[in-house]
């Protein structure tokens with residue numbers, strides 16, 4: 001979703017719920033979005049989702065840092081069903097403060113952070129039209145979660161100014177469309193503490209990211225026709241696991 005579309009979305013809402021990924025709260029925050037919300041005099045709530053994938057300490061620290069800026073923050077996990085009551089109360093509170101009978105809240109954030117999953121948890125029934133790949137939600141869709149609250153689901157923000165590798169590592173870019181998955185996987189390996197890969201996959205990390213990727217390809221028995229390691233497939237498999245949230249950091 002591009003910026004002029006976001007501007008239109010903002011017009012329709014009283015509150016904006018910016019959803020972040022707990023594994024990289026800073027990188028999935030959009031200052032530009034927050035600025036747009038402020039300019040239009042709307043309320044902002046930040047939800048840190050996927051808290052089940054990081055330590056409690058890291059979640060609390062991220063929450064404190066953002067709250068220092070005067071923005072209310074809710075720690076959340078759509079998977080573990082954490083935080084929905086608190087979030088609903090935050091939204092209601094804003095409705096009361098604004099004297100509204102019905103609050104309209106737009107749920108916005110990078111692709112794949114869990115916007116649709118969050119909405120369907122709040123709704124409390126029905127299966128979530130969510131998917132482990134970015135770019136799943138296409139149009140805007142209003143979903144009523146109670147008599148007083150309506151939520152607007154939206155496609156992920158994809159800032160054109162960011163490269164595809166950086167977006168993929170945040171989970172916000174479709175891996176099948178990456179030009180160079182191997183390069184992205186090497187970046188990911190550099191970013192992760194070696195222990196994470198060692199524990200999850202039972203491999204020994206190499207001296208260099210290349211060696212670690214080779215160790216993974218060996219572990220998974222991924223070979224090309226001539227018998228050499230298929231690093232491209234190993235890279236895609238690692239990136240997919242990462243985007244699906246299989247690795248705990």
Ligand SMILES: Nc1nc2c(ncn2[C@@H]2O[C@H](COP(=O)(O)OP(=O)(O)OP(=O)(O)O)[C@@H](O)[C@H]2O)c(=O)[nH]1
Nearest residue numbers: 078079112114115116117130131132135136137156
């Ligand atoms: N571990 C974990 N995974 C989650 C959580 N919330 C969502 N997911 C997973 O993250 C993936 C993306 O979820 P969606 O709800 O489709 O994300 P989205 O932000 O709506 O994505 P787009 O519509 O593509 O922008 C899915 O595989 C979800 O199962 C969570 O709290 N914890």
Ligand SMILES: [Mg+2]
Nearest residue numbers: 115116136137
């Ligand atoms: Mg979605």
